[in-house]
Amino acid sequence: MKITFLCPHLRIAGGVRAILTYADRLAARGHAVTVVVAAKSRRRALWRTLRGAGPAWMSGFGARVRWVPWFTPGAIPAGDVVVATAWQSAAAVAEAPARCGARFYLVQHYESLYLGAPEAVDATYRLPLRQIVISTWLAGIMREKFGQEAEVLVTPVDLELFTPRPLAVTSERPRVLMLHHEYAWKGVADGLEAVARARRAGRRLHLVGFGVKPPRGASPYDEFHANPPQERLGAIYASADIYLCPSWDEGLGMPPMEAMACGAALVTYDNGGCRDYAWDGETALVARRRDVADLAAKLERLAGDDALRTRIAAAGRALVRSAFDWTRAVARMEALFRSAAPGGRPA
Secondary structure, eight states: OEEEEEESOOSSOHHHHHHHHHHHHHHHTTOEEEEEEEOSSHHHHHHHHHHTOOOTTSTTOOSEEEEESSOOGGGSOOOSEEEEOSHHHHHHHHTOOGGGOEEEEEEOSOGGGTSSOHHHHHHHTTSSOEEEESSHHHHHHHHHHHOOOOEEOOOOOOTTTSOOOOOOOOSOSOEEEEEOOSSGGGOHHHHHHHHHHHHHTTOOOEEEEEESSOOSSSOOSSEEEESOOHHHHHHHHHTOSEEEEOOSOBSSOHHHHHHHHTTOEEEEEOOBGGGGTOOBTTTEEEEOTTOHHHHHHHHHHHHHOHHHHHHHHHHHHHHHHHHOOHHHHHHHHHHHHHHHSTTOOOO
């Protein structure tokens, strides 16, 4: 099949990693896959085309990258399947001519919450596109708010990259790892407050942060890893005893899953997307959404109970490493595409 993905950018991010991994693996299965990226100006599109710019952080990327100024129906090549992957590309896919193939929408977050004007974003979920969502929470939103029945395809973790490994760590334990982000809804302030409360309750915690950019001003972290390379990120996850996820809402939440795969025990808000892998008292400790006191209590409990932490970590690692698999996910996406493509076979 000829498959086209419209990708918002090629920078390292969980959603982009998923798009490019599907594109790469579908190409490895023999499909002609093109990733169309909007440069947001003709000059930048030409410059990046001449440079042959692709995802430098993914070695051996097998799909073709095509830079265009903007997402428009005319920018989409002819094919069997075309996939919108963010609200900014959905209208172009909906308006694409029949030559572009069956039209899909890979929904990776309820973007109306934070990532665009709510009315404009909501309108994209009503478009006549076949929806694939990455969590049961998103499927519920699409059904209840927009009357859309979506296929659920949970994004797996790269188990070759994110795996338990022995590490020599000199800091005190437990080590608590948290993603640092400038978006308020990622809940960094909540996470820092939860750590402060757990410390006031007597827990000795070594707080480790990581992120694309370090915090501005004085760092609240005992240790920080700025923009770590992919091969180093797995080691950072594996060095943690606890992964703290204070995000208010997540379409799924790849960093917590990656940390779980590396052996960390998860403490998280009930952010929606986590419900596919964070089961309170079994594979994680789950606090009420945006309830800092509850998040701090869960963190304090896990930090102070070695046996519980070991059990939660083992159960979470087993779930993430067995329930979600890239080979199965790509095969299922391929089957969905084949069933909808012109002349395709039912899945």
